[in-house]
Each structure stands twice: as structure tokens, then as C-alpha cells.
């Protein structure tokens with residue numbers, strides 16, 4: 001997907017021009033992957049626009065940085081204000097927002113502690129991520145998700161996405177839209193950039209955080225909506241083959257939103273169409289983000305964007 005530029009990027013407290021947001025090739029992050037980041041969507045609701053679960057995303061950025069001993073000299077509130085500032089300055093909605101903190105230019109060598117932390121926030125128009133309105137055809141990846149005690153899954157770190165890239169490239173080359181990775185014990189983990197849900201016998205199943213998954217904010221939103229609907233939820237280690245015999249399966253994520261799976265390893269899930277529980281959750285999610293239902297959980301932070309740009 002080609003990147004569509006905007007005008008401003010927030011850098012360490014101020015707005016700079018998009019083309020000025022550059023770093024030196026000897027920056028620590030380029031050599032050792034020392035970054036943590038977020039992906040956030042801003043949706044439009046009628047005449048207005050709102051950023052989805054902004055506080056939770058900025059808290060996760062701070063948590064990711066804490067795990068990697070990366071000092072962030074801003075509070076959650078200040079980072080939320082910075083997101084609002086850059087989105088309003090660029091005047092683009094709906095859009096995708098990318099805050100990133102990384103170790104910049106300072107020292108060479110693995111130890112990051114003496115390299116400065118740089119924080120940038122960009123936003124840009126971005127459309128559908130997982131292709132296939134008819135449902136996604138996915139495979140089980142030959143790559144495992146990150147083993148515990150190697151790379152912490154609860155940190156959304158740039159380096160984790162080398163593993164995601166292997167999963168995604170393999171899927172793509174073999175004619176699938178996405179890969180589902182198992183954890184190192186062979187249990188279902190997640191997609192290269194999405195959490196995974198199954199439905200069987202009216203119960204929703206998803207892998208717990210201990211199965212090497214990111215603590216997805218869309219995952220949490222779907223669990224909240226499902227609880228409100230009274231749908232039973234089980235978070236437990238899930239065997240791979242449950243995916244072949246479930247009634248429904250779907251991905252959640254900021255990029256993927258709620259995307260139903262049509263098949264796994266060319267085995268059709270039920271008749272391949274979106275199932276009733278996925279459909280209900282999909283509708284409830286999109287009704288909130290599109291402003292068609294009351295935002296009862298205060299998930300949207302309003303932004304004043306004069307010019308809405310269709311994606």
C-alpha cells in the first residue's frame with residue numbers, strides 16, 4: 001500500500017513538516033530495532049471525527065517503552081493532546097495514526113541506554129488492511145510467534161515485526177491473505193498483526209495473553225461488546241485444529257478492524273460466510289466507530305477536522 005503523505009508530523013513536542021521528519025542512518029533503531037509504536041484509527045461520525053480508544057493506545061505505548069527501559073518525558077494526557085494536535089493540523093479523516101518512540105543517534109553498540117529517545121506522531125489516510133470482503137483465506141504459518149522470555153509480546157516493539165514479516169510474506173507468497181502463527185508450544189497465537197477469535201457452539205474463544213499475543217485494544221473492545229451481549233467467552237490455550245472445526249472465526253486489530261475468516265489452510269470455516277456472532281459484533285463495533293450507536297464506553301476522542309478525505 002503506497003503511503004499517502006500529509007503536511008505535519010509531531011516531533012518531541014512540536015509540529016514539523018512531513019519531509020523534515022528524518023533520522024541519521026547511524027541511529028540506534030536502524031541497527032538494533034529499538035522502537036516501540038502504536039497504530040490508531042480516527043473515524044468520521046457524520047460531520048465530526050473521533051480517535052478510537054486514544055488513551056488506551058497511548059498507555060500501551062508508555063507500557064511498551066517501560067518494558068524496554070525507554071524514558072518517555074510525556075504523560076498519557078500530553079501524548080493524547082499531541083495526537084489531537086497533529087490530526088487537526090493535517091485535517092485528514094478518516095485516517096491512521098502512527099506514534100513511534102525509538103532510540104536515536106548517539107552511541108553505537110547494542111546497549112541503547114545512552115542513545116536519545118525520539119518521539120514522532122504521524123497520520124495519513126489508510127484503507128482496508130486484510131483483503132477479502134468475502135472473508136479472509138488464511139494459513140497456519142510455518143513460523144511460530146515469539147517465544148516467552150525472548151521478545152515480550154505485550155510490548156508493541158518494532159523488532160517484533162520481523163517475525164510478523166516472515167509470517168505475512170510466507171502467507172502472501174503461498175496465495176493467502178494472512179498467516180496465523182502458533183506459539184512455541186503449538187497453540188494458536190495470533191495473526192501477523194491481528195488477534196484471533198473463534199466461535200463454537202455459541203461460545204467465543206480467544207487465546208490468553210500468555211500465548212504470545214499482543215494485548216489488542218480491538219480485542220478488548222470486542223470482548224467488552226460480547227460481554228454486554230451476554231455471549232459466553234473463554235480465554236484459554238487453543239489447539240490449532242479447533243480453527244478447522246469451529247463455526248466462525250475472525251481477526252481483530254486496528255488495521256484489520258473485525259474481519260471474518262473464510263478458510264484456514266483451504267478448509268472452509270462452516271460455509272465460509274460471516275457467521276451470526278461475528279456479524280453481530282462487527283455491526284456493534286462499526287456502529288460505534290461510525291457514530292451510528294451511542295458511544296457508551298467513551299471510546300471516541302473528538303477531533304476537529306474541517307476537511308474529511310475519503311479513504
Ligand SMILES: Cc1ncc(COP(=O)(O)O)c(C=O)c1O
Nearest residue numbers: 193194195214216217218253254
Ligand atoms: C501482532 C499484533 N497482534 C494484535 C494486534 C491488534 O491490536 P490492536 O487491536 O490494539 O490494534 C496488532 C495490531 O496492532 C498486532 O500487530
